[in-house]
Amino acid sequence: MVATDLVFESLLNGLLLGGIYAVAALGLSLVFGIMDIVNLAHGHMLMVGAYVSILLFTATGITPLVGMVLAAVVLFGFGMLLQRFVLKNVVGEGIEQPIIVLFGLALVLQSLGRIVLGSDAQAADIGIPGDAIAIGSATLSFPRMVTFVVALVLILGTWAFLKYTTTGLAIRATAQSTSAAQYMGIDTDNIYVLTLGIGTALAGAAGALLSMLFPITPFVGWSYLLKAFAVVVLGGVGSVAGTLVGGLILGVSENVGVLWLGGGFRDIISFSIFLGVLLIRPQGLFGNSGGGE
Amino acid sequence: MVDSNSSHNRRTYLKTVGALGAVGTTGLAGCTRLGMGGGGGGDSTITVAATVPESGRFSSLGTDVKRGYELGVSKMNEQLDQEVELLIQDDESSADVVRQNLQQMVSNNDVDMIWGSFSSLLVTAGSAFAENNDLPFLGAFFAYEQPHRNEGYEWTYSPFPKSRDVARSTKGLLELIPEGERPTNVGIWEPNTGWGSEQADAWEETLSGAGYDIVLRETFQIGSEDFSTLISQSDSADVEILLSNPSPPGGITSVNQMQSNNWTPKVLKYVRGADPSAWWSALGEKGAYACMCPGWVPGLTGGGNDQMRSAYEEEYGLDEGQLINTAVGGAYNVAQVASQTVQAADSTDPSDLQSALRSESFETVIGSFSFENNGLPAEGELTAPTGQWWNGNQHTVFPDVDGEAAIDFKYPIPAWGER
Numbered sequence: 001m002v003a004t005d006l007v008f009e010s011l012l013n014g015l016l017l018g019g020i021y022a023v024a025a026l027g028l029s030l031v032f033g034i035m036d037i038v039n040l041a042h043g044h045m046l047m048v049g050a051y052v053s054i055l056l057f058t059a060t061g062i063t064p065l066v067g068m069v070l071a072a073v074v075l076f077g078f079g080m081l082l083q084r085f086v087l088k089n090v091v092g093e094g095i096e097q098p099i100i101v102l103f104g105l106a107l108v109l110q111s112l113g114r115i116v117l118g119s120d121a122q123a124a125d126i127g128i129p130g131d132a133i134a135i136g137s138a139t140l141s142f143p144r145m146v147t148f149v150v151a152l153v154l155i156l157g158t159w160a161f162l163k164y165t166t167t168g169l170a171i172r173a174t175a176q177s178t179s180a181a182q183y184m185g186i187d188t189d190n191i192y193v194l195t196l197g198i199g200t201a202l203a204g205a206a207g208a209l210l211s212m213l214f215p216i217t218p219f220v221g222w223s224y225l226l227k228a229f230a231v232v233v234l235g236g237v238g239s240v241a242g243t244l245v246g247g248l249i250l251g252v253s254e255n256v257g258v259l260w261l262g263g264g265f266r267d268i269i270s271f272s273i274f275l276g277v278l279l280i281r282p283q284g285l286f287g288n289s290g291g292g293e
Numbered sequence: 294m295v296d297s298n299s300s301h302n303r304r305t306y307l308k309t310v311g312a313l314g315a316v317g318t319t320g321l322a323g324c325t326r327l328g329m330g331g332g333g334g335g336d337s338t339i340t341v342a343a344t345v346p347e348s349g350r351f352s353s354l355g356t357d358v359k360r361g362y363e364l365g366v367s368k369m370n371e372q373l374d375q376e377v378e379l380l381i382q383d384d385e386s387s388a389d390v391v392r393q394n395l396q397q398m399v400s401n402n403d404v405d406m407i408w409g410s411f412s413s414l415l416v417t418a419g420s421a422f423a424e425n426n427d428l429p430f431l432g433a434f435f436a437y438e439q440p441h442r443n444e445g446y447e448w449t450y451s452p453f454p455k456s457r458d459v460a461r462s463t464k465g466l467l468e469l470i471p472e473g474e475r476p477t478n479v480g481i482w483e484p485n486t487g488w489g490s491e492q493a494d495a496w497e498e499t500l501s502g503a504g505y506d507i508v509l510r511e512t513f514q515i516g517s518e519d520f521s522t523l524i525s526q527s528d529s530a531d532v533e534i535l536l537s538n539p540s541p542p543g544g545i546t547s548v549n550q551m552q553s554n555n556w557t558p559k560v561l562k563y564v565r566g567a568d569p570s571a572w573w574s575a576l577g578e579k580g581a582y583a584c585m586c587p588g589w590v591p592g593l594t595g596g597g598n599d600q601m602r603s604a605y606e607e608e609y610g611l612d613e614g615q616l617i618n619t620a621v622g623g624a625y626n627v628a629q630v631a632s633q634t635v636q637a638a639d640s641t642d643p644s645d646l647q648s649a650l651r652s653e654s655f656e657t658v659i660g661s662f663s664f665e666n667n668g669l670p671a672e673g674e675l676t677a678p679t680g681q682w683w684n685g686n687q688h689t690v691f692p693d694v695d696g697e698a699a700i701d702f703k704y705p706i707p708a709w710g711e712r
Contacts, residue, residue: 006529013521119348119385120571121542123549131710132555139528141521141553214518215542217350258522263513264485 002259009138010255016144018251020209022244023151024224025231026158027202033238034175034195037091040102042203043225044109047218049075049204050211051117054124057211063127065150068208072201079200083193091192106221113218121215147209152244154205158198159240171195175238230274236284245285249273339377339641341366341631342398343408344419349386351411351541353571357620358411358434364604364621365628368597372632375641384410388418395422404428405641408627411620412540412565413437413488420449429646431630433588433623436538436564437488441667448643450650450668452630452657453623454677456488458670459564459586460495462677463536464503466584466691467560469702476559476705480509480532482523482547484539489515492538492564508532515540520547524554533559533705539566544583545575552579552709559705560584562679570618573685582706583682584690589622589659590680591698592689596658601625616686616698626657633657 028042039045052074053067082105090097130142162168173181174191181188210216210224227250235246250270257269277284343362347355362379369377380402382394391410398404399422407423409416409432416435423430424446433453440446454462467475479500483493489512497507509530511523524547527535535558539547544566551557566572567585605617633656635641638649654663662674680687681703689699 003529006525009525009529010522013525017519017521114348118352119350120352121350123546123575132553139555141550143553144521215546255522259526263511263517263523266514266517266519 005137007256007259008136009140010259011252012135012138012140013144014252014255015248016140016148016251017255018248019148019151019155019244020144020206020213020247021227021231021250022235022247023154023202023209024206025228025235025247026155026240026243027199027206028225028228029232029235029238029240029243030158030202031196031199032232034171035091035192037087037098037196038102039196039199040099040225041106041109041221042199042228043221043223044106044113045075045078045200045203046207046210046224046228047113047216047221048078048109049207050216050220051113051122051207052204053208053211054122054216057124057127061127064124064208064212065126065128065146067124067211068150068205071204071208075204076197076201080193080197082200083196087196088189088192106225110218110221117218119217119219121217122211123215124211126212143212147212150209151206154202155240155244158202162240167194227270230270233274233284234277236286239284239286242284242286249285337375338403339369339373339375339406339635340380340402340404341377341406341408342380342395342402342404344382344384344391344394344410344415346386346411346415347383349384351386351415351569353541353569354411354434354620355383357570357618358624360605360609361621361624361626362408362628364601364608365625365632367604367608368600368625369628369632369635373635375635380404384415386415388414391415391418392422395419399426399428405643406431406631406646408631409433409435413440413486414540416451420444420446423448427643429634429643429650431627433627434565434568434620436586437491438669439487439491441665441669446668448647448668450630450664452626452655452659452662452664452670453588454586454659454675455669456492456495457499457672458675458677459492460499462586462679462691463496463562464499466562466679466702467500467505467534469691469693470704474704476533477504477506478508478531478533479505480527480530480535480558481507481511482520482527482535482537482539483510483512484515484537485512486515489538496536505534513539515543517543518546520550521554523547524551524556527558528554528556535561536564537562537566538564541566541569541571542575545572545580548576548579548583555709557706557709561706562586567682568619573682578712580682581684581712582703584679585619585682585687586677586679587619587623587687588677589619589626590678590687590689591616591619591622592694592696593622593658593660593678594694594696596656596660597625597629598622598658601658614684614686616688619680619687622658626659629657630655 031039049071052071053064056067057064126143133140170186174188178188231246235242254266254269258266345355345358346352366377366379380398384391407428407430409419411434416432420430430449432451435451436455438455481493483489501507509532544563562584564586567583568587572580634646634649637653638645660675662670679691681690690702
């Protein structure tokens with residue numbers, strides 16, 4: 001019999017972890033939902049963002065929360081250039097070509113990471129003093145609380161951007177129908193450039209947040225991609241709210257599930273949910289609403 | 294673009310991504326075809342092939358292992374009539390790379406002997422290669438016993454304390470605490486690997502037999518980065534003595550998470566997890582009090598310890614108050630076994646070396662021992678010395694010895710707020 005207090009603490013820890021999962025998956029979800037591109041390099045872009053933050057922290061001692069901004073800016077530029085000069089040549093050329101290009105990019109980023117930064121695990125400290133926080137009988141990690149709050153801000157900010165700005169409206173219109181958007185005078189090429197920029201910027205920001213909690217190596221890309229992919233499938237492609245809910249469900253399921261099944265089942269739990277949703281509700285819990293619903 | 298047929302497209306995507314993901318996560322691993330080994334080098338030179346993890350997750354130990362091997366080979370060159378040549382390559386902490394590197398070295402050189410890397414994962418990869426090529430293999434940093442019993446080892450010998458020795462040493466360590474103050478609640482975090490299970494069984498059997506309560510035994514995925522659930526479970530179960538054998542850098546990550554969750558055991562012993570010098574460089578004072586069982590610790594005496602210390606200081610230098618990192622001793626001990634084997638065999642023929650390994654007794658920096666036919670150190674001959682991190686060094690705390698490299702076992706670990 002698992003103690004109620006333990007379940008409560010694991011549930012809260014799962015929520016905190018789920019927020020991180022959600023922000024790690026958000027960029028992937030947007031790019032998938034709006035551009036119909038599965039960004040197989042998303043996890044590796046996250047890794048690059050983490051390293052930007054770690055390097056800044058190591059060099060200056062500045063908290064990775066500031067590094068997160070730099071990581072997002074760097075990855076935003078990278079994403080825009082990637083779309084403008086590489087992906088635009090393969091988007092619309094069938095399902096496989098973008099996947100193959102991005103798979104290749106992932107391998108390149110992983111190899112560059114290993115060559116330039118070595119394969120040792122690296123991490124950054126949050127750099128903000130703070131003690132563990134007690135909520136009832138549960139004790140929660142201060143860095144996780146901070147990263148969770150920042151993750152929520154990023155998710156809500158993305159949602160608000162898509163919902164309330166003209167550019168966001170253009171992005172959603174493009175997601176619903178590219179040809180109709182073009183008839184309305186929207187430059188869909190630029191929308192795609194911007195979308196991939198936002199998606200990769202979110203990956204960079206997520207990487208910076210993760211670097212405060214977990215060690216980063218050049219090889220973490222695949223595992224974060226798979227986790228992010230599970231969140232996207234669970235929540236529904238292109239849905240900001242779905243990504244958040246999907247992340248929270250995954251985090252809680254893992255953390256509470258292992259209390260009964262054991263820690264060796266953590267990935268089995270998350271990928272069983274992934275497979276279950278694919279079989280029962282392939283469109284995900286929130287379906288596809290073109291982002292920013 | 295999202296069109297009406299997008300759900301079909303997405304299902305196709307998912308299948309494609311799933312297949313590519315599987316390929317990606319397996320790292321396009323290929324099979325290494327083992328050719329005929331080139332054993333039995335010429336009499337003028339003894340050629341040793343070794344891999345060390347200079348990069349990857351075990352990289353924080355690679356330099357120390359390499360230094361131990363190199364110091365050991367220097368000593369061999371003084372002791373033996375033939376020249377000893379050490380071929381050494383970075384295995385990137387990958388079993389596949391171990392196999393590839395050994396294949397390349399054995400194919401291009403007359404290799405007489407192979408020395409293992411670090412951890413059960415890498416050492417067993419090297420030993421499998423050696424067994425297939427009929428070459429003597431010496432592997433330290435390898436506490437896992439089962440392969441010795443199950444794999445029909447003929448060429449693999451492990452001069453290193455094993456799981457049973459680590460469990461006995463843990464009991465000895467705890468007996469250093471006065472009986473009235475001694476904690477009784479043991480928690481075991483078990484990595485979901487063969488060695489994880491074996492070590493947890495050994496701890497449970499030895500300590501429950503000695504009157505301790507095993508209040509928690511929970512598995513976790515090797516390579517796991519989130520220990521929050523285990524920490525909550527340990528807190529809830531009132532774990533006082535926490536034992537585990539996480540791979541680096543998992544141990545470091547878990548201590549950071551213990552601090553951020555404001556929980557600490559009274560005794561912490563991380564076999565292999567707290568071995569590397571990166572433990573202190575990453576954690577600093579947060580890493581104090583942690584114990585480890587790295588096979589060799591700086592306070593040991595006899596068996597060539599003085600010569601090794603002098604050679605190390607001469608070659609690499611030691612700052613005031615600095616002790617030699619533990620992996621150096623474990624690796625140096627491998628070279629000592631090799632040297633004594635060659636001297637006893639008076640030959641470099643693999644079969645003669647094998648006979649010597651099976652019949653001789655060895656005296657090295659980790660102690661005196663002989664081997665069983667399956668390559669295990671003979672039961673009960675080796676003590677697994679325990680070190681404890683204190684002021685940036687791994688000091689000997691068990692066995693209870695005197696000397697500048699030894700300290701009294703620091704107990705209990707204070708709460709985070711009292712450090």
